Amino acid sequence: MKKNSLIFAFGFALMALFACDDGDIQERVYADNNNGCIIKLTGKISGVKGWSGNYSVVLAGFGDSDYSIVQKNIPVSDNGDVELTLSVTSNDIKTIELCVTNVLRERIYTFKKMDISEGKDSIFFDAGEVDAGMYRCLQDEIFTTTCVQCHGGSNTPAAGLYLTADRSYAALVGQPSMRVEGGTLVIPGDSKSSVLHKVINSGYETGLRFNHENMVASAQKLKLIDEWIDNGAGN
Template sequence: MKKYILFFFLPVLLIGLHACDEGRIYENAVVATGEGRTVKMTGRISGVDKWSGDYCVVVAGFDDESDYAIVSKVVPVSESDNDEIRLTMSGITDEVTTVELCVINKLRKRIVSLVAMECTEIADTILMDAGTVDASMYNAIQQKIFNATCTACHGLSTTPGGGLNLLEGHSHADLVNRASTTVDGKMRVMPGNASESVLHLILGTDISSDWRIDHSQMITSSDMQSLIGNWIDDGAQP
């Protein structure tokens, strides 16, 4: 049955080239079954268009066990940051216990959760007010990686490690197209080239193993390493 629905909606694939359009297949397939609850999300959500093609900002339903979305619907790009976005998604089956505004990858795995809401109560309609959200790729890196793991030494201390300040409002200017203080001839971030960027190398390889601080085990999640790599390869936009 599922296969039949997928084939039925296959022409949708041909309409757009952006990876997010693939999401609409799932969305339509789910709606076509006509069962389950409905989520109505509202919010002022900026930065949706700043993700590289490997990712999609969506409203999605998850169960407790898996990081893979059971249902998802692509959040439209708002014309201006102040526009309120309204999104309705049907087909939220009983197995869904959390509805999230989040970022998923092509496999529909949750990469970054922006707003999460439990929905275990029996209600036909789930109302979700996401509020004002900066959903851009760089803000996700700032919040989930730099603020969580790096700023204690890179900004909050009196002398930032390696002279690199990773605090919000400083990090982008301190990283992009700035010469590395530790590796001769390399940039901290060279837009379009993650494999030549010290930020990517320091987290994904052992180049820092004999520095004062070994960074190689700081980010063990391959999803977070890919997030940094894809952001750089896609132009390192603010």
């Protein structure tokens, strides 16, 4: 009796398995082409070449997530003049952005963006003059937001170090440290030996009287600084 019911159960399970393959699966209809449109970008865009290989300056379409749905690299031109078309066919796309993405197509920094309006079949996106350089991102994303309050924004800068947009590059690259003996703040091509890296990452004995660890909380931003240094620390 026990054996019989086991066989029965097995047969039933088998039936259920095949029932799934009954051809009753609904075809999903994607209404993707409703607002298909062409984005035409124009602008004078500099700094595209200075990014390391892990990043791309792109024209991209985004929905609700930080990962682009569609994107196209901004071409490098001698005078910076850029003309690019991007064709967009997904209803999920809400914004078109001139931005930097990493290898996963994750948005790192947006220079210019526009909302995509429905019902148009072509949209003109004039970005104007844009510095799309790697250093500009570091300045805007990190130094200006988290450092200038102590490093020269409206005060005498801590350790004499200005991290304001007009002075930070000259103050960092190749400059001797005031606090770490024999140290250089940024050594182009060598992030791990640069005092800037040691000060804001954990695990180093810098001897500073002020602890900067965790000040730059995002691993993505810390990586951006390292990659900028390792890529030659260009302006």
